[in-house]
Amino acid sequence: MGVSLTQESLAAVRHEVGVPSYDRRGLRPGILHIGLGNFHRSHMATYLDRLFEQGQAHDWAIIGSGVMPADVLMRRRLRPQDWLFTVVDLEPGAMSARVVGAMVDFVPVASAAIVEALADPRVRIVSLTITEGGYFLDASTGRFDSDHPRIRADAADPARPRTVFGMMVKALAERRAKGQPPFTVLSCDNLPGNGDVTRRSVVGLAELIDNDLAGWIRREVTFPNSMVDCITPPTTARERALVSRRFGIEDAAPVVCEPFRQWVVEDRFCAGRPPLEKVGVEFVDDVSTYEKMKLRILNAGHASIAYAAALLGYRHVHRAIADADIRDWLLALQKREIMPALEEVEGVAYPAYLARILERFGNAEIGDTVSRLCANGSTRQPKFILPAIRDALARGLPVEGLALELALWCCYCRVAGKTSQVPALSDPLSVRLRAGAREAVRDPRAFLEIHEVFNDLADSQKLQGAFARWLDIIDGQDARAAIRRYVAKG
Template sequence: MSLMLNNNNISDLPENVKVPSYDRSKVSPGILHIGVGNFHRAHMALYLDSLFNEGDALDWGIIGSGIQSSNIQMRKQLQDQDWLTTVVELDPLGYSPRVVGSMIDFAEVNSDSIVAALIDPRIRIVSLTVTEGGYFINAASEKFDTTHPDIESDVSNPEDPQTIFGILVKALSYRRNHDIKPFTLLSCDNLPGNGDVTKQSVLGFAKLIDSNLASWIESNVCFPNSMVDRIVPATTQRERTMVERSFGIIDANPVVCEPFIQWIIEDKFSSGRPPLERVGVQFVDNIEQYELMKLRILNAGHASIAYASALLDYHFVHKAMADADLVNWLRALQQNDAIPTLKPINGVDYNVYLEKVIERFANPEIGDTIPRLAAYGSDRQPKFIFPTLADAIKSNGSIEGLALELAIWCRYCSGKTESGKEINIIDHHADMLMKLSEQANTRPSAFLEYSPLFGTLCENSRLMDLFVRWLELINAKGVRFALQKYVCS
């Protein structure tokens, strides 16, 4: 018999389901997390659950929060389950289910409720997963976008902010004025220098309304960079059905994920932190090279297979990874263009890491999809591909594969696969990208000349020449031919 996931039923779940061994009534809040989605629940929430299971740090419970409309449904679903989540690790050798209980509340989805939670002195860390595009950073200038309409609206009415950065600055202002120690702001998004980006956005907003407050934030608030790593697909009816049939748990929004998990954080905190090193989190003085390794191999790897796979009509990532041409393309791009931009890390072999990434992508149990990887390219390409390209250009390294990746993305933005099937381009700039892709059919350089996205990349003649050559080849002979030619060159 299946059981609804909640506090009353948790002790009656099957023996193979790991459940919290701690008394959840004794957990008090220490962290407020903004942007409660699958990744957070399979990563930060799980690490904390593991720590609580050791009987320690129960004053670091999580309060969820968010301002996007999607958080309304998430909050309702989790509230009905007493904030519990089923997390299933999809190991091909056998699934490992557990119930995660580290979240203890979820602020109402409005700015007043979130600010009220943020000013609670017990909240010492505010963590974020607001996606790569959620920081109001202009892709071309890489600066905080002070002219964004949402930012301008908050600046004109700072007492009723509707953006997350307006909300954070309002809460920090209250803490300063009432002599409450500031919280640490810990980004868990896949961004190079995610802590630095968070600091840039918070200070950028604060400077627009109160320069003294901005100075106080800069002097007192810590913004540690972190590297987060775990593949966590979206939840569909497929996952809900699997969890009920396999483990007898009725969970409105379970999470499935790969077995691999990693979290590396700079050890810089304003008001203390939980001892997460006890459960596998690595704290370091400087995270830059670890972060670049992951962003340029795993995240850029996702980007490099996504658009080629989509054009070849693949839906699932593991199916694409069974295609030798796609795997050879990924491996060659990394070895020729991306890995040479990375500085050595003591004890780390980048080629070994790459092969582990390929193995993870090929896990058939994950069910990760190409459309998920291909979505929001205008957010992801500037974070994962452009910096690699810039470093390769600066060092006069190989950019042949990176130019091909951009050409494949351009072809993808046409909105049709090579067999003629429609592609739903999910992107904040979908209309513009599709228009540019169409223009590139007769003038290939048009795509890279769009400066609001590509900045000055089009001014590099070597890149432009390679991009044009690859795009013309793709249009003439197809993506697979281009991949094979690159690998054999």
Template sequence: MTTKLSLATLTDVAKTAGVPAYGREDLKAGIVHFGVGNFHRAHQAVYLDDLFNLGLDHDWAIIGAGVLPSDAAMRAKLEGQDFLTTVVEQDNNRSGARVTGAMTGYLAPGNAAATVAQLTDPAIRIVSLTITEGGYFINPASGHFDPSHPAIAADAANPADPKTVFGLILAGLKARRDKDIPPYTVMSCDNIPGNGEVTHAAVSGLARLSDPDLADWIDGNVAFPNGMVDRITPATGAREIAIVADDYEIDDQWPVFCEEFKQWVLEDNFPEGRPELEKVGVQFVPDVAPYEHMKIRILNGGHAAIAYPAALLDIHFVHEAMEDADIRAFLAKLEREEIIPVIPPVPDTDLNDYFALIERRFSNPKIADTIPRLAQDGSNRQPKFILPSTADRLARGEDVTGLALVSALWCHYLAGTTDSGKPIPLNDPNADRIQAAASAAKDNPQAFLALDDIFGAVAQSDLFQQRFANALTSLQRDGTRETLKRYLGNSLSN
């Protein structure tokens, strides 16, 4: 028999799972967080829960904030269980569940006035974000904020009724400035190189469209620390809900499953204070960039590399892809020969040892992370996780056979069928446009590289064009398996 998760039932829940050692009544909100998805609840919320369990910093609880209409479903489920979350950590040798209580409320999407009022509260000293790589209005080719995006233009034209995350953050900052309340720190927790700088560009760039003086004030007064975050966190479905009910006897409508490993590296730039997160394992460093490059290119780039060959070979789970000898060898060769050599040194870190850790994490069968999750949103992920390594190698005059193969695999995947003929459902905000380019590439490989906003200057390289065309032709003629074998045998570039 299951117990419905709530504050009132924590005593019963404690029989099968860890529960907070603090009372909800002891917490006060200090953070507003946009993007209350699985990763946030398995990462930032867990670190804060650890800190609260030590009896520390109870004035740094989280208020969630929704922006998209789809956020309403998450809010309703969490509200029905007092904003508690069951987090199931799964390693190869153990599994365990805990209930976290760091979130004390959740602002409904569509109510800008209520959100801005919360942001204006002097107790809120940090605003954090996990809005995915595609949520920052970045031009993929240039890597810069795109002020012409329709959503940004709409918020610039009507700043009093913002619809985007950045419009809401900007409205909150304006209200605080007008009331002489110190500004909050804005902290991105997304997988973007220089995520603090990118967030600064979006907030300030939006302000400059309608209120240049406010933009200048933001540039001079608001902190945007860079950070690197890491924890593999698959999507929640009926399987995960059933496991929590069956194994832990907890009725949780949206539990989170994740690996045991987690990491958070932050620049210590919080003028209005911050929680003592170093007490629970967060690394505060002067420069996050080396850690970001390592993680985004080796881990996220590794995920992007294996996603498309696995999908084309009808493999559903990430650990199953790592059990495939050709895919595992492809990843290792790509990482060791093309990605790792162009990553700058990271303090006290051996990059080959780090990759060995990544291989073990990808191979964890208990996580049940899925290939469809890794394969989604390629138009935003490829320019951030794969193409920067390609550009760096080309700038150094080095070959890009494996990285061009990754791009070709993505193109072949976008054609819409696996090697066995099964249809591939695409999940990408630019699906129509990129799928049309992938279809045209069947006759002319350069048609795909003409997606300038994705490939940028990389597509102008004769070497990259040649390597991409060779790989795509091989995939179309001989299939994924044979193409991987040709790459592993060093014959793909011939």
């Protein structure tokens, strides 16, 4: 048995494990984070912990919160540990661990408690990791869905909100009524224009409740866009056992992640911010070029290998990327169709950025799974692949490889879970995707006409033709033959 993780037991933790040297009793809250999962803890919490180690910004500690069952479980696991958790950086051949102490509380998972915490004037930043699907977006337009039943319910009864955005609107109304300043809302989700998306959701709900309040929020609250990056797999019994065996810590909720981290944020904070630039965060005027780089190279890279890897029977990402055909397919798609359409980012060479991503994908210590990359394609493809297709079509650029990616996804949806070799389909539109993929055997348009995903892209004759040709090749031969043919086209 290792050391049970608590504030009192930190002195007994092995010397090779980093622990907070700052006095956690002197920390004061400044950030309330909604959706306290693994990514937040490997990313924002770790950056803040590093800052606190420098003796900086001790009035910016984190309060956790959330509205989902997973948040209830996380709170239950972290409370006996005094909100401490272990973060393990999975550097190949040089694994390291640190106990992160940046969190000082976790409010009960209840609307009234969360609103009370949001209304506390000490909270100057409200950050979010609620997943791409948590923003109440209309799938066909990408805009805020003001007709969503849960949004309508909050608008009808704003005193008892049930959504994250309803809680924020109520807390902002209370602050305004008391003459208190608002907070910044900082999305850390993997969404294009995540700050703009969050602003539309908060203001959109406020407009259904009180136009004057909506105007105040529009004028006074800031919603900076940000780009976040750190591959962080889920925690299972495997990770808990690793922390116990390798580092001698009994931690109910450790985090394992790659050692790479990047965070680029627009410097717009209405109530101040911690000086995170001291620990490597980049503050910029406009994050869009950084964001597009990451979404189109890293995230689209994950998407492009996911379905090929699944169809070829791979379970882990590092094994898939070691397959020369999959690696060559990813490189060819990026160099021919994705990177040529990107604007330059100052100080970044795209070939070097791509090479680093391939190294990260090949990190066997992470144990990242193909099934994770395949999940929720109906929300991920419209963020990572479809915008690249739209850009290419608008500029008259080729879409052959992008169409092949869609064909691989279609074929995966058709066979997912039918054997133990291919991961099961995990998607909010799974029934619709399966039906469209099966019908595509007869009529390829049937998959592209899933309006919730593709909207008007089904009308593109150029995309239709390429998609149909690749389906024929995959169905007539297999996925390997298709990606080899694309690579061989040169």
